[in-house]
Amino acid sequence: MKRAITERDVETLAANGKLTVTRDMVLTPAARELISRKGLEVTYSAEAPKAPPAVSGDQLNSVIQQVIAEEIAKLREAPSQASPAPLLGHGSPLPPGEAGSRPGEELAAPAPLLPEAAARDTRVAGVDADSMARVLDGVRPGASDHGHWISPGTTDGGPGSGAGERAVVTVVGQNRPGIVARISAIVAECGGDLADISQVILDRYFSMIFIVNLSGLSEHNISFRVFKERLQDEAVRLGQVQVLVMHEGIFSAMHEV
Amino acid sequence: MFTSTKEIHETIRMIEAEHLDIRTVTLGISLLDAPHGNVESLCAFLYEKIHNRARRLVEVAAGVEDRFGIPIVNKRISLTPMSIVCEGLPELDDYVSVARILDRVAADCGVDYIAGYSALVHKGATTGDMNLMNSIPAALAATKRVCSSINLASSRTGINMDCVRHMGQVIKELANRTVHASGCARLVVFANVPEDNPFIAGAFHGIGEPDAVINVGVSGPGVVLAALRRLKRQGQFDDLCDITETIKKMAFKITRAGELIGRHVAAELGAPVQFGIVDLSLAPTPAIGDSISDIIEEMGIESTGAPGTTAALAMLVDAVKKGGTMASSSVGGLSGAFIPVSEDAGMVAATLRGSLSLAKMEAMTAVCSVGLDMVAVPGDTSAETISGIIADELAIGMINNKTTAVRILPVPDTKPGDVIDLGGLLGQLVIMDVPQFSSAEFVRLKGRIPPAITSSRN
Numbered sequence: 001m002k003r004a005i006t007e008r009d010v011e012t013l014a015a016n017g018k019l020t021v022t023r024d025m026v027l028t029p030a031a032r033e034l035i036s037r038k039g040l041e042v043t044y045s046a047e048a049p050k051a052p053p054a055v056s057g058d059q060l061n062s063v064i065q066q067v068i069a070e071e072i073a074k075l076r077e078a079p080s081q082a083s084p085a086p087l088l089g090h091g092s093p094l095p096p097g098e099a100g101s102r103p104g105e106e107l108a109a110p111a112p113l114l115p116e117a118a119a120r121d122t123r124v125a126g127v128d129a130d131s132m133a134r135v136l137d138g139v140r141p142g143a144s145d146h147g148h149w150i151s152p153g154t155t156d157g158g159p160g161s162g163a164g165e166r167a168v169v170t171v172v173g174q175n176r177p178g179i180v181a182r183i184s185a186i187v188a189e190c191g192g193d194l195a196d197i198s199q200v201i202l203d204r205y206f207s208m209i210f211i212v213n214l215s216g217l218s219e220h221n222i223s224f225r226v227f228k229e230r231l232q233d234e235a236v237r238l239g240q241v242q243v244l245v246m247h248e249g250i251f252s253a254m255h256e257v
Numbered sequence: 258m259f260t261s262t263k264e265i266h267e268t269i270r271m272i273e274a275e276h277l278d279i280r281t282v283t284l285g286i287s288l289l290d291a292p293h294g295n296v297e298s299l300c301a302f303l304y305e306k307i308h309n310r311a312r313r314l315v316e317v318a319a320g321v322e323d324r325f326g327i328p329i330v331n332k333r334i335s336l337t338p339m340s341i342v343c344e345g346l347p348e349l350d351d352y353v354s355v356a357r358i359l360d361r362v363a364a365d366c367g368v369d370y371i372a373g374y375s376a377l378v379h380k381g382a383t384t385g386d387m388n389l390m391n392s393i394p395a396a397l398a399a400t401k402r403v404c405s406s407i408n409l410a411s412s413r414t415g416i417n418m419d420c421v422r423h424m425g426q427v428i429k430e431l432a433n434r435t436v437h438a439s440g441c442a443r444l445v446v447f448a449n450v451p452e453d454n455p456f457i458a459g460a461f462h463g464i465g466e467p468d469a470v471i472n473v474g475v476s477g478p479g480v481v482l483a484a485l486r487r488l489k490r491q492g493q494f495d496d497l498c499d500i501t502e503t504i505k506k507m508a509f510k511i512t513r514a515g516e517l518i519g520r521h522v523a524a525e526l527g528a529p530v531q532f533g534i535v536d537l538s539l540a541p542t543p544a545i546g547d548s549i550s551d552i553i554e555e556m557g558i559e560s561t562g563a564p565g566t567t568a569a570l571a572m573l574v575d576a577v578k579k580g581g582t583m584a585s586s587s588v589g590g591l592s593g594a595f596i597p598v599s600e601d602a603g604m605v606a607a608t609l610r611g612s613l614s615l616a617k618m619e620a621m622t623a624v625c626s627v628g629l630d631m632v633a634v635p636g637d638t639s640a641e642t643i644s645g646i647i648a649d650e651l652a653i654g655m656i657n658n659k660t661t662a663v664r665i666l667p668v669p670d671t672k673p674g675d676v677i678d679l680g681g682l683l684g685q686l687v688i689m690d691v692p693q694f695s696s697a698e699f700v701r702l703k704g705r706i707p708p709a710i711t712s713s714r715n
Contacts, residue, residue, distance in 0.1 A: 168265060170265065170266075170269055172269075198262055200262065207266065209262060209265055224323070224324055225320070225323050225324075228323065244269055244273075244326055245326065246268075246269075246324075246325055246326035246327075247324045247325050247326070248260075249325060249517060249521075250268065250325040250326065250327060250514060250517060251260045251264060251265060251268055252260065253513045253514060253516070253517040254264075254268055254510040254513045254514050255260055255264045255268075255510070257509075
């Protein structure tokens with residue numbers, strides 16, 4: 001279970017203008033914004049020693065574009081060797097753990113692909129389009145729509161195939177401190193693994209999306225329904241927020257052509 | 258796939274704010290293996306088989322609903338036409354006993370409607386078919402959940418006017434036996450009835466269908482309406498092709514949601530239940546904003562029924578079909594848009610304003626998916642006039658190779674303009690004006706209206 005690092009956590013964790021991010025952390029978008037606003041130097045734990053200090057958005061964008069172009073060129077030469085690792089090594093501002101949260105089947109995405117095609121057909125282009133979208137959206141100040149990975153092909157299958165299923169948990173309501181912490185605590189108690197977070201804040205209101213890997217629920221003997229009920233009970237306790245818990249299948253069914 | 262935050266928000270908005278739901282998950286059950294001739298053994302067989310197949314339907318559907326976060330409004334059962342199952346029963350009372358058993362098993366399975374008290378008589382009626390039609394007033398009056406449909410015409414065979422005449426009398430009798438003619442909301446007569454329609458009251462499990470099948474009816478007028486309003490706000494509401502594109506995209510998404518739910522319910526019910534079809538009809542509800550009429554008016558018709566209404570409806574229905582067939586290869590049933598007057602708050606309002614008449618409704622049915630649906634007329638309307646209305650509607654279907662239907666309620670002791678509230682999804686009946694000139698002599702002519710020349714296609 002990854003720990004969600006919020007704005008408040010950044011305040012407490014940062015020391016002398018530096019913040020150390022370990023593999024078990026997920027930065028919320030607001031936290032990322034705070035980091036870039038305060039110009040904090042982000043270092044990564046021993047598991048990712050090559051991560052460089054944070055640089056300005058524009059510089060980083062150009063570096064990333066260059067790296068992605070190199071990676072796509074490599075893909076053309078060796079289709080089955082696709083791997084996200086070099087990209088991260090070159091300077092992703094995301095915690096390493098996040099990049100590792102992609103579903104396994106995406107890693108074996110077929111190539112070769114042109115960059116435009118990669119951006120268009122994310123399902124086939126897997127690795128590169130994913131990295132590009134995540135990285136670019138992640139560093140743009142104020143970027144809110146960084147999107148989420150949803151397993152494809154759910155329309156064809158029967159009921160959930162067990163392992164690798166995920167839920168989309170959406171929390172909407174009036175913004176105030178502590179919501180991420182309380183929701184992610186419930187997710188953890190149920191054995192869910194937080195794969196991704198994004199949020200949009202509009203004035204006093206916010207919408208937060210958690211992508212939760214459900215494979216751990218069975219170890220805690222918790223069904224989807226109980227998981228949903230616990231989150232909704234928490235929403236009642238929090239007050240003025242609504243929690244919606246939906247299997248990811250509905251999103252891929254409705255939006256994938 | 259990569260789903261953007263915008264798409265996640267859109268999905269949630271469609272469900273939470275725009276009334277997107279799965280209107281019905283209907284389990285079709287074949288009863289071709291039923292024993293014939295003895296009412297006791299038949300009733301025992303019917304209860305056991307239907308209960309066995311359907312007892313988990315509500316529970317399974319609720320689980321799928323919970324999982325995907327999309328409401329499934331109705332869980333229902335459709336059966337092999339009862340005229341086939343009951344063929345050989347000697348007494349009319351036996352038919353009523355069968356209807357009572359169906360009502361009971363529906364209640365025990367937790368479903369609100371069970372359909373298939375039906376007969377297919379588009380060319381001629383057997384003794385069993387006649388018995389079933391004659392038993393309809395007593396059978397529907399004695400039950401709450403049983404729905405009946407009669408196919409009176411087809412493009413291949415023409416219109417069976419003997420049975421059209423007969424059904425006019427049956428509808429009148431049923432209206433007089435139930436409060437506010439409400440029993441007539443469970444009786445529909447068809448031309449070219451589909452065998453896999455999941456929507457009540459016209460559903461039945463066709464004889465070309467497998468043992469057991471899940472058919473899904475989607476909804477979504479509210480979603481289409483909201484999309485058109487957004488288009489207007491963005492200042493892009495000036496080109497008809499842009500409007501149809503928007504409707505097609507929404508129909509695509511709605512249909513995909515329906516297919517996903519249907520496949521999961523079928524799989525969780527397990528063999529021999531198969532997934533059948535998605536019926537991509539836009540089905541309105543009395544809820545504000547969940548209205549076909551509102552969509553037509555959003556397109557620039559001042560009040561539904563005004564000139565231009567049929568064209569706007571035709572465009573809507575065609576766009577829905579195009580979007581839906583792109584989304585799924587399992588499209589079936591009625592598929593289009595329903596215009597049940599009482600169930601659509603916008604249609605009720607248009608009728609009360611005087612812009613929507615029975616004649617305009619008939620024109621609209623030439624381009625929508627079904628027909629004169631949930632139309633209320635004064636109780637003193639004669640059986641011959643009702644048969645005449647039915648014959649007109651079925652002629653549109655017969656000639657144009659499409660499904661048409663009539664679900665008409667002659668409400669006793671009412672006059673045009675009266676409003677009767679049936680409650681729930683059935684909504685508000687507004688009594689419509691019926692032309693006072695008679696068609697009795699034409700209706701009394703015997704036999705069949707022969708099929709159109711277009712039926713000779715081999």
